[in-house]
Amino acid sequence: MEIETTVDVGQKSVGMTQDSKNIALMTWIGTIFFGFIPGLIFYLIKKDDAYIQDQAKEALNWSITAIIGYFAGLILTFILVGIFVLMIVGVCHLIFCIMGAVAASNGKTFRVPFAIRFIK
Numbered sequence: 001m002e003i004e005t006t007v008d009v010g011q012k013s014v015g016m017t018q019d020s021k022n023i024a025l026m027t028w029i030g031t032i033f034f035g036f037i038p039g040l041i042f043y044l045i046k047k048d049d050a051y052i053q054d055q056a057k058e059a060l061n062w063s064i065t066a067i068i069g070y071f072a073g074l075i076l077t078f079i080l081v082g083i084f085v086l087m088i089v090g091v092c093h094l095i096f097c098i099m100g101a102v103a104a105s106n107g108k109t110f111r112v113p114f115a116i117r118f119i120k
Contacts, residue, residue, distance in 0.1 A: 016051045016107055024055035024104035032097040036063035043119075055104055062100075062115040066093045 023042060030038030039060030046052040069089035076082030096112045103110035 016049075020049050020051045021104060021107050023049075023052050025101050027052070027056050027059050028097050028100035028104055028110075031059045031063055031100070032094060035067065036060055039063055051107075051109075054109060055100070057119050058109075058111060058115070059097075059100060061117055061119055062093075062096060062112040064118050065112075065115045068116075 023046065027038050027042050039056045039058075039062075042052055043056040043060055046056065066089060069092075070086065073082040073085035073089055076085050092114070096115075100110045100112070
């Protein structure tokens, strides 16, 4: 027996089951270890669930933003500032993914404040 709740995703209210929360949670936890891959997989295969789509899209946007930050830090390591940039991006990546996982486990939408919205 699945209990369905509603949550506001963007402009509309959608029904959400415990399975949706669990998959969104797995997306955010997987993003910590595997980068953009979990977000991309769930974004492509879970078209029927608006909550999973929303959270996978957010995780994917954050992953792409973090990759850009890591790349900028890698380039800046030649002038020794990049080491700090890499550490800051790494800590932000960990914190934002944990915050996303906590929000997903509670059935709330999460928006990363610094993510560039490549996928709308």
